[in-house]
Amino acid sequence: MTTSSPGSRLVDAYDLVIFDLDGVIYLVDRPIETAVAAVGRLHAEGKPLAYATNNASRRPAAVAALLSGMGLAVQPHEVLTSAVAAAGLLANRFPADSPVLVVGAEALRAEVRAVGLRPVRRLEDEPVAVVQGYAPEVGWADLAEAALAVRAGAEWFATNTDRTLPTARGPVPGNGSLVAVLRTALERDPDVVVGKPEPALFTAAARQAGATRPLTVGDRLDTDIEGAVRAGLDSLLVLTGVTRPVDLLHAPLLARPTYVATDLGGLFDPAQVARLPGPAPEEAGSTASGPAATGSRVPGLPIVADNGWQVTANGETAQLTGSGSSLEALATLCAAAWSGRPVDSIEPGSDAARSALGDLDLLR
Structure with missing residues (x-):
């Protein structure tokens, strides 16, 4: 899988961006303003784009017309529907x-x-x-x-x-x-079953564009992200649609994205996106990637990430301490959850942690 360098734009590491639509570009027929701005910017930069949707209620020309009505220059051949x-x-x-x-x-x-x-x-x-x-x-x-x-x-x-x-x-x-x-x-x-999480829509989009390093962008773990994982592609989860941070903490192995961002602004601004931990060596057969952490596989030791956050298990409760962005806190919590730490009850251990958990709707 491709990775982006620290401080670089995520989008620059890929030669095609494949978007889901509902929950990523719009909600029903109402455009998500940050998404429209981001896609418009990608068009202006000449980045190859594709749109892969499980929605079977519109033909590609109608989808392209809908997106064009939102100010996006989309052609029917860029749209793949189930x-x-x-x-x-x-x-x-x-x-x-x-x-x-x-x-x-x-x-x-x-x-x-x-x-x-x-x-x-x-x-x-x-x-x-x-x-x-x-x-x-x-x-x-x-x-x-x-x-x-x-x-x-x-x-x-x-x-x-x-x-x-x-x-x-x-x-x-x-x-x-x-x-x-x-x-x-x-x-x-x-x-x-034709659409996502089956990988066919993603592989067809990559083949059509002649892409070798596609990035898929979606809002659902069980379709967009699992489909990307099954297709062997990197993925970006945006929190503008169905999936919430608490869902991400409980994501099964085959539905774990490479990155998470609040919205499509994460494609351009490194501060608005977080890389998530990769599978453990015994799960993937290779070195785990993601937020650098120590003690991630040793019971009782804390998850200490190089992003300023730490998660410590205390019985059935996890405590978040440190400081940094809310998305990096989420990445560290994912590292804890995906290595078997309890995350159903998370307590803040600092003012910054309380603020981050509030931003993520994880404060109880």
Whole structure:
């Protein structure tokens, strides 16, 4: 994996930046101001960009138009959606004009139609496959037809399994929640899940751009970050969408980002981004990377990072002491949590620690 030098801009270490959209560039259809400014700056600098989204409710041209309306010069070919990827897989699997039962938005139906397959809505149309994507209008009748078709032998494709979608009012049910309805009714998993955390969207973006050092940027551990890890790519988690600092502390091994930043300003300003600890040698087969720390694998010894912070375990409680940026404090807490220290209860051991824990919403 690529690493950036201390004091250098994170973005300069990579030849392509692959963005998730909802929760990174915008919330629903409302632009995140810092993200728009950052992407505009990258465009002005000529940095190659791509947009990989699990959202199957818009076609690439519509996504590009939406982003252009926010002041970003995005071309349709830079956008990769799970709907396009799903339609491509279906076209490779079934003959032209095969009936496919589509559960989702008109955009998903259009992508299925564009690859020469025939979108249908009912079991009586004898679909060879069911493809399921998110749309606000999906209801019980749609799910019932899908369940009947799968029981009758149709292959089941899901564009993604995002449990929630970020909104300005908080997370709401996403396609993964709708997939869970069918999973419960059918007592089985989909035959194919297309979008993140599967690595296909990321590898396709890198291949299309001819990139050898891509950086992926997302707001979700279970899709964006896990997909990047599975694709062997570095990743930046931004805290503008679904994931909160407390979630990061409990991230499983395959969903741990390389960096964390409050927003996309971390691409440019070293003070606004923190590198997170890499896997332990026994987990990765190589030397662990991340905030330099001593005692990180010895029970009872504190995590002492070279960023000014220290975490000490005291029974079931962890104590944060020292000073520095809130993001570096989070990186040190991750080093403690990911090496088995208790982090469910964190106490401040200094005024700076109290302030940092407050910034991270970890002060109890």
